[in-house]
Amino acid sequence: MINEQCIHCIYFKPSMFKPYIGQCLRLGITVVSKTEVPCSNFKEASIEELKNKLRRGEWLYCMNCNLVITDEDELEKHVGKHLVTSVPEIDEFIQEEAMPGD
Numbered sequence: 310m311i312n313e314q315c316i317h318c319i320y321f322k323p324s325m326f327k328p329y330i331g332q333c334l335r336l337g338i339t340v341v342s343k344t345e346v347p348c349s350n351f352k353e354a355s356i357e358e359l360k361n362k363l364r365r366g367e368w369l370y371c372m373n374c375n376l377v378i379t380d381e382d383e384l385e386k387h388v389g390k391h392l393v394t395s396v397p398e399i400d401e402f403i404q405e406e407a408m409p410g411d
């Protein structure tokens with residue numbers, strides 16, 4: 310069963326500390342996976358799609374293990390059991406969240 314949330318889409322790039330918030334690499338916008346229904350560009354992050362990213366030199370990330378995945382052997386240990394995404398964004402999201410009010 311495919312869980313159609315942005316976080317399961319090949320174009321989703323999560324933020325490091327709030328993984329359900331991320332960037333849509335396709336549309337260039339911020340999305341909240343918990344609440345938003347994926348758009349028509351939704352493409353499941355299947356093992357083949359994830360392997361294609363590795364072949365293009367992009368790294369992946371296992372959300373469950375908090376581990377960067379850099380090759381296909383490593384990918385196969387996690388995919389299917391764990392949530393594998395693009396490597397999380399570690400910059401602007403955090404600063405916005407961390408800033409105290411006035």
Ligand SMILES: [Zn+2]
Nearest residue numbers: 371374387391
């Ligand atoms: Zn894992």
